[in-house]
Amino acid sequence: MLTAPPTFRTATEADVPALVALVESAYRGDASRAGWTTEADLLAGQRTDADGVAAVVANDSGRLLIAERDGELIACCQLEHRGDHAYFGMFAVRPDLQGGGLGKVILAEAERTALTAFGAPEMRMTVIRQRAELIAWYERRGYRRTGQFTPFPYGDERFGIPQRADLEFELLVKPLG
Numbered sequence: 625m626l627t628a629p630p631t632f633r634t635a636t637e638a639d640v641p642a643l644v645a646l647v648e649s650a651y652r653g654d655a656s657r658a659g660w661t662t663e664a665d666l667l668a669g670q671r672t673d674a675d676g677v678a679a680v681v682a683n684d685s686g687r688l689l690i691a692e693r694d695g696e697l698i699a700c701c702q703l704e705h706r707g708d709h710a711y712f713g714m715f716a717v718r719p720d721l722q723g724g725g726l727g728k729v730i731l732a733e734a735e736r737t738a739l740t741a742f743g744a745p746e747m748r749m750t751v752i753r754q755r756a757e758l759i760a761w762y763e764r765r766g767y768r769r770t771g772q773f774t775p776f777p778y779g780d781e782r783f784g785i786p787q788r789a790d791l792e793f794e795l796l797v798k799p800l801g
Contacts, residue, residue: 628694630699630726631691632691633690637678639690640677641674642697644677646700646716647700647716648670652668662719663752666791672714689733698721701715702714702715703742708744708746709744712747717730727761728765735800745799745801749796751793752776752792754788759796766798767797767798768798769794770796772794774795
């Protein structure tokens with residue numbers, strides 16, 4: 625059975641509670657283990673909160689892109705125009721829909737939007753370097769590892785409670801267009 629392709633729109637303040645639930649379900653706790661993007665073995669606690677999501681929704685230099693199917697929220701991602709590039713973050717696909725190609729569709733739409741809406745020649749993102757499978761997924765889609773690392777914000781539980789002492793982010797980049 626073929627499923628309908630998702631429709632896309634920019635998130636509004638009214639979407640914040642559903643977006644928080646989606647992001648949390650994709651990355652943290654037992655629900656996240658239904659998909660392959662879980663960070664539950666690396667981080668406990670929250671991935672985001674209503675204030676964090678609301679700040680992304682309200683940011684004038686970007687947008688939180690929502691993917692829906694039949695009016696139901698199934699995925700999201702953050703796009704932020706940062707001068708010579710677009711930043712990609714807060715990428716979440718409903719755990720029971722992961723592994724079926726939906727993430728590729730969302731990422732392609734994010735790249736198209738960054739290029740057409742912002743004129744950004746490059747997409748950048750940061751990924752926890754210990755997420756080898758996730759980094760490999762991005763590499764298969766044209767992203768390259770830079771070897772540039774930034775520390776995980778230890779002590780700031782808004783980003784989770786680290787389960788190990790060596791977490792850090794690596795910058796990934798991809799030319800667009």
